[in-house]
Amino acid sequence: MRQTARIISTYTADVSGVNSALFELGGMTVMHDASGCNSTYNTHDEPRWYDHDSLVFLSGISEMEAIMGDDEKLISDIVSAAEQLKPRFIAVAGTPIPMMIGTDFKAVASVVEKRTGIPAFGFATNGMHTYVEGASMALAGIADRFVTEKMLKTQDISVNLLGVTPLDFSVNGSAAHLRTVLEKYGIMTVSNWAMGDDLDTLMQASSAHVNLVVSDAGMGAAKVLRERFGIPYVIGRPYGNWTATLVNSIRKAAETGEDQVPQVAREWASAVIIGEGISAVSLANALTSETGRAFRAIAATETERVVLGASDRIARDEDELLPLLNGAEIVIADPLYQPICPKDAHFIRLPHEGFSGRIFRDEIPDMTEDISYITRQLA
Amino acid sequence: MLKRMGGEVDTTGAMVPIKNADFPAPFKSELEYSCSARGTWNIVHTGFLVPEAHEIFACAAGCLRGVVLTAAEMNAQDRFSTIEIRENNVLEGDMEDLLIEGVTDILQKLPYKPRAVLLYTSCIHHFIGCDLPLCYARLRERFLDIDFTDCYMNPIMRKSGLTPDQLMRRGLYALLKQRDIDKNRINIIGNNIATDKDSELIRMLEQAGYTITEIHDCHNYDAYQQMASAAFNICYNPVGKAGGEALEKRLGQKLLYLPLSYQPAEILAAYEKMTKALGMEMPDLSAETDALTAALRHAKEVIGETPITIDYTATMRPLSLARALLEHGFNVTALYIDSFSGEEKGDLAWLQAHFPELPVYATVQVKMRVLPRETCEKTLAIGQKAAYFTGTPYFVNIVECGGYYGFSGFCKLLALMEDAFLHEKDTRKLIQIKGLGCGCV
Numbered sequence: 001m002r003q004t005a006r007i008i009s010t011y012t013a014d015v016s017g018v019n020s021a022l023f024e025l026g027g028m029t030v031m032h033d034a035s036g037c038n039s040t041y042n043t044h045d046e047p048r049w050y051d052h053d054s055l056v057f058l059s060g061i062s063e064m065e066a067i068m069g070d071d072e073k074l075i076s077d078i079v080s081a082a083e084q085l086k087p088r089f090i091a092v093a094g095t096p097i098p099m100m101i102g103t104d105f106k107a108v109a110s111v112v113e114k115r116t117g118i119p120a121f122g123f124a125t126n127g128m129h130t131y132v133e134g135a136s137m138a139l140a141g142i143a144d145r146f147v148t149e150k151m152l153k154t155q156d157i158s159v160n161l162l163g164v165t166p167l168d169f170s171v172n173g174s175a176a177h178l179r180t181v182l183e184k185y186g187i188m189t190v191s192n193w194a195m196g197d198d199l200d201t202l203m204q205a206s207s208a209h210v211n212l213v214v215s216d217a218g219m220g221a222a223k224v225l226r227e228r229f230g231i232p233y234v235i236g237r238p239y240g241n242w243t244a245t246l247v248n249s250i251r252k253a254a255e256t257g258e259d260q261v262p263q264v265a266r267e268w269a270s271a272v273i274i275g276e277g278i279s280a281v282s283l284a285n286a287l288t289s290e291t292g293r294a295f296r297a298i299a300a301t302e303t304e305r306v307v308l309g310a311s312d313r314i315a316r317d318e319d320e321l322l323p324l325l326n327g328a329e330i331v332i333a334d335p336l337y338q339p340i341c342p343k344d345a346h347f348i349r350l351p352h353e354g355f356s357g358r359i360f361r362d363e364i365p366d367m368t369e370d371i372s373y374i375t376r377q378l379a
Numbered sequence: 380m381l382k383r384m385g386g387e388v389d390t391t392g393a394m395v396p397i398k399n400a401d402f403p404a405p406f407k408s409e410l411e412y413s414c415s416a417r418g419t420w421n422i423v424h425t426g427f428l429v430p431e432a433h434e435i436f437a438c439a440a441g442c443l444r445g446v447v448l449t450a451a452e453m454n455a456q457d458r459f460s461t462i463e464i465r466e467n468n469v470l471e472g473d474m475e476d477l478l479i480e481g482v483t484d485i486l487q488k489l490p491y492k493p494r495a496v497l498l499y500t501s502c503i504h505h506f507i508g509c510d511l512p513l514c515y516a517r518l519r520e521r522f523l524d525i526d527f528t529d530c531y532m533n534p535i536m537r538k539s540g541l542t543p544d545q546l547m548r549r550g551l552y553a554l555l556k557q558r559d560i561d562k563n564r565i566n567i568i569g570n571n572i573a574t575d576k577d578s579e580l581i582r583m584l585e586q587a588g589y590t591i592t593e594i595h596d597c598h599n600y601d602a603y604q605q606m607a608s609a610a611f612n613i614c615y616n617p618v619g620k621a622g623g624e625a626l627e628k629r630l631g632q633k634l635l636y637l638p639l640s641y642q643p644a645e646i647l648a649a650y651e652k653m654t655k656a657l658g659m660e661m662p663d664l665s666a667e668t669d670a671l672t673a674a675l676r677h678a679k680e681v682i683g684e685t686p687i688t689i690d691y692t693a694t695m696r697p698l699s700l701a702r703a704l705l706e707h708g709f710n711v712t713a714l715y716i717d718s719f720s721g722e723e724k725g726d727l728a729w730l731q732a733h734f735p736e737l738p739v740y741a742t743v744q745v746k747m748r749v750l751p752r753e754t755c756e757k758t759l760a761i762g763q764k765a766a767y768f769t770g771t772p773y774f775v776n777i778v779e780c781g782g783y784y785g786f787s788g789f790c791k792l793l794a795l796m797e798d799a800f801l802h803e804k805d806t807r808k809l810i811q812i813k814g815l816g817c818g819c820v
Contacts (some may be wrong), residue, residue, distance in 0.1 A: 003463045004481050006488045007456050009448065010463065013441030030410060034502060035534035038413035040445030042815065050415045050807060053749050057410040062538040066506070081745045084388065096439045097502050097535055100469060127441025128465050316691045317463065336451060357448045 005318050009336040011301055012167055012354045013037075014125035016045040017134025018093040019056045020165040021217060023048060025142065025199045028055035028087035030078055032103060033095035035060065037127070044357030045131070047171045055087055062261055062319055066097050071104075075111050075150070082116045088199055089145075091121040091138065099126035119145055130301040131167050131354055132216040132276065139163065139193050140220030142202060143228075150229055151207040157254050158188040160208045160225070163197045163218025168276050168356035170364040177368040178214065181238055185247040193221060209254040210234055212246070216277050216303050226259070234260045237279050237309055240371035242286035268311045268326055269294035272325065273353055274333035277303025279285060283332070295332075298324055301354070332374060335360055348377045393744040398735030403719045416763035417812050418778045418815035419692050420571040422532060422547040423449040427458065427817070428571070429551060431600040433493035435485060437462040437478055438501035438532060439716055446499075446532065452813055457763035460485040464503055473658055474509040478579040479517045486522060494600035495526040495554050502535040528553045541621055549622035551594060557608040557630055564609040567593045568626070569619015572782040572816055575691045579667050580613075580637075583650070587659050607632075611657065615639045615649075617695055617720050638722045639696050639780055639788075641703035643668055646785055665683075675707045678793040682709065682800050686758045688769050690715035690742065693762025694780040694792075698726035700761070703789070706736055714739045715764050738770065759800050761792075763810040772803040778815045 012020075019029050021039055038058040042049040046056075059074050074092075082090055094106055102271045105122025113120035120142045123136045139162065161178050169175045175195035178262045182189055190208040191201045205211075211222045211233040222233040232253040237247045249260035264285045271287075273280045277299035284295040296311040298321065303314060318340055325331065331341045332348045334355040341347055350359035365373040391528050395405050417616035423446045426434050436459075440554050443461050462481035468474055482498060498518075500511060511529060518527050530541055530550045541549070552558065565584055567574050573595035581591050598601040613635045614623040623634035635656055637649035647664065654661045687709055689697045698719065701711045716739055719727055730737060741747060742764050753770040760766035766774035775795045777783075783791045 003465065003468075003477065004484045004488075005447075005461045005463070006485055007460065009451060009456075010440050010443045013439070013444055015441055016444070033534075035411075036445060036532070038411065039417070040441075042413055042415065043417055043811070044445060044448045050811070051518075055748060057412055057745055059407065060411045061535065066535060081410045084392070084746060085749065095441060096464075096469075097506060097769065099466075100503065100506055126466070126530070126632065127439040128527060200796050252572070290427075336456070339456070356451065359448070359451055 003317055003362040007339045009320060009334075009355055012045045012131040013127045014129040014131060014137070015016045015093045015095055015127055016041045016133030017076060017131030017136070017167065017217065018091060018123050018125060018138040020045060020131065020136040020137040020167050021194055022091055022142070023052075023054045023056070024194055024196070025202070026088035027091055028057070028061055028082060028085060028089075029091045029093065030057050031056050031093055031095060032059045032061060032074060032098045034062070034097065037095055045167065045353075047166050047353070047358065047361065055085055056310070057081065061097065066101050069101060071108055075108060075115070078112050079115045082112070082118055085275070087118065088118050090116070091123060091141070092121070092125040093125045093134065095125070095127040098209070099124070112275050115328075121145070127272070131165075132301045132303070135163065135165055135167070135217035136220035139218060142193070142199075143205065143221040144201050146199060147205045147225065147228070149203075149206060151204060153209055154188055154190060154207050156186065156188050157208045157210070157251060158190045158208045159212040159250060160190050160205045161192045162211050162221050163215035163278070164192050165215070165217055166195065168215045168279055169195065170353045170361060172364050172366045174366045174368050177366055178238060180248070181243055181369050185243065187247060187250055193218060203294070206231070210250045212250060213278065214238070215279060216301060216307070219304060230257065232257050233260070235278060236262055236285070237282040238368050239283050239286035240367065240369065241290055242282065245285070245289070264288045265307045266294045266296060266309050266311050269296045270328055271295045271330040272328045272332070273296060274298045274300055274321070274331070274337055275350070276301045277307050277314070281307055281309060284309070284312065287374060290371065291375060330378070348374060350374070381543070388746050388749050390746065390750060393750065394738050394740045396735060397714070397727070397737040397739050398731050400731070400739050401729070402724060403721070405719070405739055406717060406741040406744055410745050412745050412748045414742060414747065414764060415446065416767050416810040417813045418763045418810060420778070420814045420817060421446070422499065422530065422543060424453070424814040424817040425547045425551065425571055426530060427453065427455060427553065428594045429495060429497065430597050430603050431494040432497055433458050433460065433489065434497045435460050435462065435482055435496070436499045436532060436729050437481060438499070439464050439598055442532060449813060453817060460489075464501070464625060469503065469507065469525055472507065474504060474507055475514050478514045482518055483521060486525070493525060495528065497530045497550065498805065499526055499530040499532045501531075502533045505533050506537065508561050526554050530566055532556055532579050538708070542618070543620045545618050548619045549625050552606070552622050552626055554603075555626070555630060556604060558577070558604070558607045560610050560631065561608040562610045563589055565589045565591055565611045565613060566609040566632070567591060567614070568612045569614040569616040569622055570779065570780050570782065574784055575782045575788060575791060577791070578784050579664065582786065587657070590697060611635055613637060613653070616779065617722055620692070639694070639784060641699045641789055643671065644787070645699075664786065671786045671790055674790040674793040679708055681797045682759060684710045685800065686710050686712040686754065686756065688713040688715065688758060688760045688765040690760075690762035690764035691717065692764055692778050693775065695720065696726070696780075698721060698723040698730060701737070702726045702729055704779060705730075706728040711737065712758075713737070713765075715762070715768055717740050717741050717743055742768070759796060761796065766806050767810055772806050773799050774806060775799045776804060776809055776815065
């Protein structure tokens with residue numbers, strides 16, 4: 001029987017991914033939901049909630065509004081809040097019940113935009129996918145709507161960092177570290193999507209030579225920017241010395257205009273990493289190249305096949321994961337995966353905000369420049 | 380970089396002087412903000428009060444997230460499992476199969492056999508017309524030695540009929556099976572937080588020869604089942620009342636609803652109602668009333684004119700508390716309440732007549748996200764939300780009255796106020812812990 005979890009956690013959902021991606025951009029995000037999504041998001045998914053007053057709200061849809069298909073209540077409430085708070089843009093994202101009643105989010109956004117004069121987006125999330133899909137949708141929306149001007153390229157080779165949210169990078173300095181590490185290799189960062197840079201900075205994205213997609217949350221924006229401005233993308237997250245390979249791919253992409261997905265040849269291995277697709281694959285590449293031992297990745301969130309190496313797999317629930325963990329000698333994963341891992345496997349804790357939320361936040365390492373947090377545990 | 384939003388936002392729509400507050404809803408129903416105070420319990424915390432029970436939630440991943448991590452933060456993952464509903468289930472309408480086979484799959488994989496399963500269904504089951512009676516019937520056929528009960532995570536129903544919180548507190552006792560009534564046993568029901576054992580409520584009953592049980596006292600399922608033999612159920616929490624009514628109907632246990640109050644006359648009236656129903660003689664409570672008078676005087680001496688703010692999560696009767704404090708000279712300066720309960724109607728009228736300008740703030744109104752969360756002078760907050768919105772480190776960290784009932788309960792609350800006034804707390808850290816008192820870390 002699939003879709004059951006005897007004991008493990010579940011990833012943050014698409015609707016939280018929308019919120020997380022847009023959090024620092026000065027907009028107002030509305031989750032069209034009865035209740036629950038708001039406290040889940042701001043308790044477990046959003047480490048910035050206490051200190052930063054980003055506008056993320058809940059519609060509070062009731063049974064009668066759902067039965068009667070009363071979109072006007074949603075629209076007028078959004079318009080009222082926007083008039084009070086004057087956000088830079090408005091995003092409306094869905095949850096299970098709006099999906100069941102067929103809420104047309106693009107139409108809702110269109111009416112809101114007409115009434116307020118504020119750019120509005122409708123995202124048909126439904127709470128049934130992981131944050132990766134929602135965040136990707138949201139960042140693609142920003143790219144599509146706000147990155148419209150073809151700007152002169154920067155003099156030095158430069159990138160936009162696509163797919164940076166606390167759900168994959170936590171709040172331990174990793175997000176800012178991406179920029180400084182790339183600088184050491186002579187690669188400038190035009191914009192970070194979306195931690196640390198504001199909407200005006202993101203609007204300069206067309207001046208970058210390459211987009212570096214550091215998590216699957218950046219894939220949607222990468223495709224929009226490629227289509228509109230011909231900016232090639234490189235898929236991979238900087239980890240330790242693996243960053244040098246990524247940088248070579250960035251230079252190659254800038255030179256050829258072709259997308260790059262660098263991989264280390266990795267055979268089926270007894271050392272396994274579970275996590276977000278691009279992060280897990282990148283870490284497998286980094287560990288394999290630094291240690292000489294093969295690692296394989298299990299992407300537990302939605303990812304594109306192109307991201308995966310030959311030995312990597314996608315698995316969404318316990319039934320899919322268990323066969324892939326058979327015989328594993330080393331497992332690197334969030335601590336909440338440990339109960340389903342082979343008892344005799346060497347389990348290395350790698351907490352992931354998108355999976356265990358705030359529980360192990362203090363343990364989340366910044367491995368952007370140095371992966372010894374893992375390698376010393378392998379010794 | 381991150382910027383504080385809002386700029387020149389005023390309090391219109393987010394605050395109303397109490398004289399203008401409509402009953403029961405002083406604010407418009409609009410978009411909702413959720414602040415960082417997390418001490419109130421949710422349905423996961425409450426469900427775990429049933430000993431030896433396993434919780435299974437069936438819903439979409441987005442809805443599972445919060446409950447799964449609630450269980451994880453309680454370090455109770457081994458008592459918690461999930462069934463994830465996906466788009467194909469909605470489209471194919473195989474919700475009954477998913478539920479029956481999913482629960483079966485989980486129970487077959489569990490390393491232990493739970494005595495009971497709390498099965499939580501969601502808004503999706505409600506809207507799709509899932510045949511829940513059929514599901515429970517099949518599961519009971521398959522697992523003869525496990526008790527199943529229906530629980531709900533369907534917040535879309537929170538504005539119609541019983542709220543999910545009321546349903547959960549009713550569900551807590553739904554597993555009790557009829558047994559012979561023991562006229563010497565009384566339950567206290569409906570609370571997430573156990574009643575303080577020093578309460579004169581418990582003392583009076585024990586002195587009269589009754590055995591008093593709350594679900595918190597039950598360390599195994601058999602002890603829990605013994606609650607079915609009580610002759611009376613006492614409930615003082617408004618959201619627990621529906622559970623008491625259900626037990627009266629199903630098991631014949633008489634409900635004594637004695638709502639929490641901070642008014643001495645109301646406390647005495649509740650005890651008179653109780654003693655009359657039980658055929659007891661009303662004890663002399665003058666020592667308790669004198670103690671309360673002294674505690675009020677002492678607290679006033681310590682706290683003086685310091686502004687006091689109160690929120691609805693600290694106690695089920697925030698207006699009753701505000702009234703009592705104002706009557707004794709305390710400087711209550713703001714209330715944080717989104718709606719008023721029926722029990723508070725008289726207190727609302729009194730406050731409107733005597734302190735008409737007292738501000739009532741919504742906690743969920745969107746402007747509360749950006750309005751300043753600070754006060755220019757030392758402020759004592761009662762409750763986590765009041766502490767958050769006033770930015771004070773001086774606060775009483777309780778939810779649901781902290782289990783403090785009656786005269787002794789009010790005395791203990793006053794002592795907590797004094798302590799909070801004298802000692803700073805780490806507000807940021809404390810209020811973000813979920814389910815205060817349930818063992819979350």
